[in-house]
Structure formats: C-alpha cells, structure tokens
Amino acid sequence: MELSCKSEYALLALLEMGTHYESGEPMQIRQIAAQQNIPDRYLEQLLATLRRAGIVKSQRGSKGGYLLSREPWKITLLQVIECLEGLDVRPCEEPINRKNLDSAVVDEIWLEACQAANSVLQKYTLQDLCEKRNSRQQLDVMYYI
Template sequence: MELSCKSEYAILALLEMATHYQSGEPMQIRQIAAQQNIPDRYLEQLLATLRRGGILKSQRGSRGGYFLAREPRRISVFEILECLEGLDAQTGNENAKSQTLDVAVIEEIWCEANQAAKSVLQNYSLQDLCDRRDSRKQLDVMYYI
C-alpha cells in the first residue's frame, strides 16, 4: 500500500489549514500552495474534491477561500483518503465459486491487511498529525549557549 501523490498533497494542504483553523479565516489556494510547494491548479482540483466530500467548506469573494468543515480532531486520515481515493470495503467474493484455494488464501490475507490499514488510518485525526509534526519541530530546535 502506497500513499499517492494526490493524497499526500491533499493531506499537506489540510495540515496547513488545520494550523490556521483557530483563526476562522478561510485560506486561499495560492497561500496554501506557497506554504506546501503544491502546484496551484492541482491543489484547486484537490480542494474542490475535499469540499464535495464534506471535509472542507468554501467562501466566495475577495476574502474567500477554503476552511475545514469540522475541527481537525474530528477529521480522520481515513476519511480524507476515502474522499480522494474512493477507498471502500471491497470484497472479492463475486467469483467465490471459481476461485482456487490459493487465490482464496491470498484474498483473505489481503482483506486482513486492508482492515488493519483502515483501522490505523481511522485512529489518526488531522489534529494528531499536527501534534506529531509540532512535537518533532520541538525536537529539531537546538539551543546554543
């Protein structure tokens, strides 16, 4: 299982928005793109998808932009990936009668791995990612006397 570029960019953008969540002000695409080194046009498409998925809200006008629809702690990483990638509970039982024993065993293991990944992703919120990032920033700070 690999994180797609689309998902990585979206999570980076959402982390930026989570950082500014308390201000209550919408963030403009160019602002987010500059902070996270994401191409503007690509980011525009990602944010529109996240808005349609209910993760973001948008505001029109000169002071418009995007903002999180809920608190960062109420948005799971799984929800973000599900919105972007269409992750759903897929079962491979359509051809159950024509499967060999080997294929059935492989599919069982694959389903188990997917369930484990889903469980981990559901347990992490956008706030958890922000907290982890901030704690690592603290570790990177060196004081010289």
C-alpha cells in the same frame, strides 16, 4: 502499498488548514500551495474534491478561501484518503467455493492487510498530524548560547 501524490498533497494542505483552524480565517490556495510546495492548479482540483466530500468548505470574496468544514479532531485520515482514492475494502462477494483455493487465500490475506491499514488510518485525525508536526518542530528548535 504507497501513499499517492494526490493523497499526500491533500493531507499536507489539510495539515496546513488544521494548523490555522483556530483563527477561523479561510486560507487561499496560493497561500497553502506556497507553504506546502504544492502546484496551485493541482491543489485547486484536490480542494474541489474535498469540498464535494464535505471535508472542507469554501468562502467567496476578497478574503475568501478554504476552511476545514469541521474540527480537525473529527476528520480522520481514512476519510480523506477514501474521498480521494475511492477506497472501499469489503470482502469479495463471490463465494469461496467458486474461486480456486489459491485465489481465495490471497484475497483473504489482502483483505486482512487492507483492514489493518484502514484501522490505523481511522485511528488518526488531522489534529494528530498537527500535534505530531508541532512536537517535531519543537524538537528541531536548537538554542545557541
């Protein structure tokens, strides 16, 4: 499994918006794109998808832009990735006795792997990403005397 470019860019954009959440001011696409090195037009499409899913909201006007639609600690990484990738992991509805045994075993293991991934992604929120970034930034700060 690999994180798609689409999901990575969306998470980076949301991380940027989560960092500025407390200010309550919307962020413009070009501002987010410049901070996270994301192509403007691609980010525009991603934010439109996230807006339709209710993860972000847009504000019009000269000081308009995008904001998180709710607190960063209420948005899980699983919600974001499901919104963008359309992931929906459920057991296969075809009875096992109609499939060959080998295929059923592979499906069973794949389902377990997907459930484990979903569990991890459900556990983490945008707030967790912001906190991890902040703690790493603090570790990267070096003082010279």
